[in-house]
Amino acid sequence: MLNNTQIRECLDAMAEMFPDAEGELVHSNPFELVIAVLLSAQCTDKLVNKVTADLFQKYKTPEDYLAVPLEEVENDIRSIGLYRSKAKNIQKLCRTLIDNYNGEVPKTKDELVKLAGVGRKTANVVASVAFNEPSIAVDTHVERVSKRLGICRWKDSVVEVENTLMRKVPRDEWSVTHHRMIFFGRYHCKARNPNCPECPLLYLCREGKKRMKKIEV
DNA sequence: CTCCCGATAT
DNA sequence: ATATCAGGAG
Numbered sequence: 001m002l003n004n005t006q007i008r009e010c011l012d013a014m015a016e017m018f019p020d021a022e023g024e025l026v027h028s029n030p031f032e033l034v035i036a037v038l039l040s041a042q043c044t045d046k047l048v049n050k051v052t053a054d055l056f057q058k059y060k061t062p063e064d065y066l067a068v069p070l071e072e073v074e075n076d077i078r079s080i081g082l083y084r085s086k087a088k089n090i091q092k093l094c095r096t097l098i099d100n101y102n103g104e105v106p107k108t109k110d111e112l113v114k115l116a117g118v119g120r121k122t123a124n125v126v127a128s129v130a131f132n133e134p135s136i137a138v139d140t141h142v143e144r145v146s147k148r149l150g151i152c153r154w155k156d157s158v159v160e161v162e163n164t165l166m167r168k169v170p171r172d173e174w175s176v177t178h179h180r181m182i183f184f185g186r187y188h189c190k191a192r193n194p195n196c197p198e199c200p201l202l203y204l205c206r207e208g209k210k211r212m213k214k215i216e217v
Numbered sequence: 218c219t220c221c222c223g224a225t226a227t
Numbered sequence: 228a229t230a231t232c233a234g235g236a237g
Contacts, residue, residue: 044232045232079224081223086222141233
């Protein structure tokens, strides 16, 4: 397990590698962001952006998604994958926004997680990006990077990873750290082929050292 | 825990 | 061919 100094070194290295890291889901308001993040489950940001380019032209409001049959929404997001549950969740979410929130996206995480298709990770992203509430959304990249480096334990749940990060990272760095960890995981510490040989954190990374030994033998 | 699921990289 | 992708619901 890394100590506080080592974790600080991780944050600094990531800041140097990805100083401008930020969310890559294209959106122009909180409602579009919720839809985009909901769609992004088990799918790349790039593909989500390709689909939402047309989707957000066609559907501007919660009412718009409810004005067409479920099958039409399914068809409009089909290429994303998991499209049946996502389409159903979108319409259900829109119904809730209209019935309970005057058609607006609620701002607190407690309210956000109650929306269909919105779990802890999506709620954290929306709260952070749309409403400037400090958050660390633990997605596949944040989880993998935290575990490889040794910031948390391999068996930790995503909630435990999130709690550990919130404890170890200063609150005013939560949102940038979250985005830098995603970039670090997406472009450098990749799931399949992590770039350990060129990693500035190799000297403290337990998984990296293990992998480098394998390569040499 | 399983299921949902198409696109893309390797 | 198969692992992986800004996960969430049942």
